Amino acid sequence: MTATERTMSPPHDRDTMSPTDEEANSGIRLPGEGSMWVFVLGDMIIFGAYFVIFMIERTSESAVFLQSQQHLNQTIGLINTLVMLTSSWFVARAVRACRAGDYQGATRLTVCGFLCGVVFILIKIYEWSVEIGHGYTLASNDFFMFYFMLTGVHLLHVVLGLIILGIVFRELRRPTLRRASMVESGATYWHMVDMLWIVIFALVYLLR
Amino acid sequence: MKALINARLTLVWLVLCAVTIVSWWLGGTAEHHGHFVFSTPVTIGVLAIGLFKCRLIMQNFMEVRTAPRWLRLFTDIWLVAFWGAVLAIYLY
Amino acid sequence: MTVVVSTPPTPGAEPDDYQRYRPKSKTDQWICWWSILIFYNLFGLIFVVLTRVMPPPSPHLSTGQIVHFFQVHSLTIKIGFGLLMVVIGFSSWANGLVVFHMKRMSVGSVWAYSYIAALAVGALPGCLFAALCFLTAVFRPDRNPHIMALLYDMGLLMFVGSLGCFATMYLVFALAILLDKNKIFPKWLAYVTIWQIVTEVMAAPVFIFKRGPFSWNGSISFWQGTVIFVIWEVCVVFVLYKAIREQPPRETDAGLLMRSASRIRARRGHEVTADS
């Protein structure tokens, strides 16, 4: 793409694939669409408030929280964290592959990230069913109320993330649909889901 | 170049997994005869690892490292404010 | 949907005759926009100041305390919700304005109509029935206290807990903005709207808990949800203002078709250059 062509194209040409274009200019750039960052940063603040409220409630009943924590399977939490991190790793590499023009590789990596997300959901469902089987539900006590609500709303974000990754997959497969910004935006969102899980793992499972 | 970037990503991923296992192990140390006990050092350790992991993900996976200054500032302020608030509430 | 022909209109009676007289002004849109400002402030006055439904009174009051609540606030509930009976209809004007702009989007009318239907349903449990339950309660102060408690629970649970109507509305609104190619509303508004769906989910446990952050007056189910709702509403009012301003006068459906067509063309043209 020559300079003249670039100036002639409409201002929203960032929608379309322009590999190495921005990176050539300078190292500094915002990956993905700005609107996705509004979403991600806002979500971080909203979830931050949920977690802070969790901590405040915890101080008033810390013994109950600590005892209830014991009924969670820490190892399942660990495995899920590793699955989520791996998923993020795949998706991060998919973005790099896409930027380098390796669309097949990007597609493959996105699928791997997607499958890790599915595994995460399956493990989560198994974990929930074990807890419910032991008689711990939303109404058991304040700890389990938070446990189910926080992991539940996180799971909702995972499902939304899988839908977004599905859209990314669809766009990567068809040359006419490929948009670097979409791949980057989807990845940004997915990493945020990963990061929120890390906070949940630390606060709900590991805090003593 | 591509291999180098991927090597960096892979290194980040390995570090993330490793510190996750460390924090899991840390959590397991705070017990007495099979019962969890309060432990401020363990909590501080877990929270520090949490902050570290969040920052690694944001900087490398979310590419905040090469993002405009306002985003770098915002994410770092969020990290400090959020994890600081959590620790402050815990210690209070 | 009317597709208007751009051929010069022949004088005399013909169906499109009315379209020719369509004025360039946007008076009706501005009336609707101002009605949002006026009536949402009025609703705030009614719900927050007069009737004390926002922030909601506690869910773990005893029956005696509930009767006392209705006694103390009887007069303001009567004034506030009596007023609401008259002004509630103006909430539909806001719906009309949003739907009009959703219909300008390139995604067709499905979600615009879903929006209007979901809100037409939602106005009842989400707003009116809380008022009607409270009005019925203060109508006869000598009513059996257990019935008073029933009306209290029914009113407040419907008010805070009518989740689906609004979640549906948020969902179709977000989807429409995300897929729209005419750029009627900015994309970030879609994401702000998705937070609203999350807050509806976080309000689901109000049916379970009488205390704590997930009760109907709790920090998460009520306070955080309300803060995000206010942010969302301010964004919508602002975005509607811009959308009305930027709408070309005498815009026809054909004009909108052209708008999206030129975008598609621009993108295709760009791909040609990008592929070569």
Add this chain to the structure above:
Amino acid sequence: MSAQQVELEQPEVVGLPNSTNNITAQTISLWITPIIAAAFLIAFVAFPGFRPPMSPNMTAVQVAAFFGEHTTMIRVSMIIYDLLGVMLVPFFMLIVVQMKRMAAPSHVFAYSYLSAVATGATLFAVADLFWLVAAFRPGRSPDLVQLLNDMAWIVFTAPVGMFIAANICLALAIYLDPHPRPIFSRWIGHFNLAVAALVVPAACAAVIRTGPLAWNGFVSFWLRIGTFGIYLIVMFFALRSAITRQALEERAAS
């Protein structure tokens, strides 16, 4: 590329008849209304609670006794309302369709009207259900029968807001229509505003238990219902002439 451009810049005229053109559907919707209105009148006369309207000051025992005594007629009249109450909706949708034909600057008021009518109709559908539930087991605790009766009367009488907002919408749309031969003439706009003003006091029925503003009072009951009846009649003729003119214009155009 240039061929594509031409194709895109001149969108084809869609050959399907557009939705406002269907004169037959409109005519049927119009003529359903007198039938529904007649049934309404029968149900109105048949409901013992309307002759005279029940007083809000009846005690719980009196209310329960009333439902025990008149169970059959309450059921008959309210089942008629339940079946037919929402069948007035096509009539109001006729107004929406005609509003969309107007030369008003945009369709916002038509959509607002639609939204208001949908909620208003739901309220109407709920009120008679409360009466039917009350009459289902008249042996229920009198307190509960009274509660159901109160809710029915309040829902039936007080929430006039939707009707008011819809009427103001229509009036504004008429005023903003600059066409020399508008679909609805100006005085229909004035009439709609007057109707809106006349039903406003009925909202007091949810608050006041005696006098003309109580739900059995002159203003809240007779004036409101009378106004609504006259509104239906006037709008019936206004719509009939609008549809007739539309049919003539379309015939002339084709």
